[in-house]
Amino acid sequence: MDLQHLSQTLERDALGVVFINVLLQQLGLPVPAVPTLLLAGSLAATPGSLGSLAAAAVLASVLADWGWYHTGKRFGYRVLSGLCKLSINPSSCVSQTEARFLRWGPASLVVAKFVPGFSTVAPPIAGALRMHQPGFLLAAGAGGALWAGLALGTGWLLRDTVRQVIAALERNTTEALSVVLVLAAAWLGWKFWQKHRFQRLGSVPRIGIDELRTAWAREPRPLLLDLRGAVMVAQTGPIDGARVAEHSQLEQAVRDWPRNQPIVTLCACPQDAGAIMAARRLLDMGYLSVRPLEGGYEAWTAPKPLGPN
Template identity: 70%
Template sequence: MDIAELGHTLQRDAVAVVFVNVLLQQVGLPVPAVPTLLLAGSLAALPGQLGKVLAAAVLASVLADLLWYALGRRFGYRVLAGLCKLSINPASCVSQTEARFIRWGLSSLVVAKFVPGFSTVAPPIAGALRMSLGGFVVAAAVGAALWAGLALGAGWVLRDTVQAAILALDRHAGRAALVAVLLAGAWLGWKLWQKHRFRRAGDLPHITPAELIDALAGEPRPLVLDLRGATLIAETGPIVGARVAEHDALDHAVGDWPRHQPIVTLCACPEDAGAIQAARQLMEQGYTSVRPLRGGYAAWLAALGERP
């Protein structure tokens, strides 16, 4: 569907189009909703019609959030780990996002729609952490209303500009499509370069679970930093002898530890992303013996003969 067809469709049934578009985007599909909201706002004839479109957008967003909330409540950390694995950049580990969510509480749901990536991750985290359903729905609805309302309002106020832009894009559809493809290719290329750069940065000595078990039985005993998110720790319990740490508060976690003593970082992230990040950060701070655990928490459980 081109821009002109989308405009005609929105004029006929803006409520249904916006509802479906927002629902698909918030479920996680790569379907941008902001351009549709801008266009719908510019085409709204009366404030009452704008209100109906806003209500449809909020309802669609809350329904998608409730789906993710239910999945998080039912499957817990497995949903979050799955979302993390789908990320192009494994360094954006869900445990770091989860820590910020716990710190900000309900207010994080209000701003989630404005933070790329966080919009999809926040609802299942809320479910996994057993946030009250009533509070979740209110916060998700307020956030959706702000997000969709700003886009619709901008389209309403700048209707002449939006319409002129649509006409220009329609006249130069081929060029516009080429620019869009080039921009998408540049974005994808940048993300893949980030992934490549992360893998190069991750080329540092690791410690295997068997080696860690032996080291814990000897001297000097290493400090194990557990970088898993609070959801997984709550589900499975703490690791005996380990110290729970957050990426944003590593200084606090290792403040009393000698810089020459061994440290092992452990996470439950794809490609040991969080553990590698923490290890590099600590080495930059002058800690001389820091190694990430190869395979993370799952490998640790396997070495102990337990199921993840």
């Protein structure tokens, strides 16, 4: 754990290190930037150099966000689905993050970097929703300045404490490594708990596309709940006969549906995660027959059309 070497590197080329570290993190790589910002802030010689570090961090952050913005603008829900598949939490779904963006509006970009899992997803959602670019850049810049400024400012204000911590870690490398291992074990335990929780949710019986086609040809048809999210619905069109809903407003969306009529939930999430979560909630609310569509929207758009010929 050569923290002294890291400190020396920051002293020599703080602007470059901060810029690259922030850029890589905001592009989605698992490279934590806050520790670097704290350390860089503690090593800043003057308020002017602190301002230069903040400018480098904000520039890197906005460049990464701008790249994600244009990716979302060009590829729409496809890039969102890809990010959903790369999500650490298998039970998360971009449609839920998208709903948060729609509720908060441009202000969501200001706070995005403080919300786990939201920082990388918010810019492509803004692009997919065709947010006005000057407004996007302004909000992204404000968010980057707030995030980087807090980290750098904290390092500056607590510079003596930060240096003492570094010196203590250098003297107690074994103990520090033990703490890191304990934290890593706790993180792995949390991930296993998430996996177990998702597997429990996944125990909800699903309906296959062939069975749904058969049921769709009879009356009364199953009630279909579309949880794909506003971006995908806007770009691919609504599903005929389905009701669009957000996870946060699930109860309001189905309150006029009979509790004894079969319901099918549908999403565009990996492992049908969003549809499974919605089905579990509806069952807990007292609906008697709720099943997620296996394969989700991809199954729905398979070559053989739904409905009577």
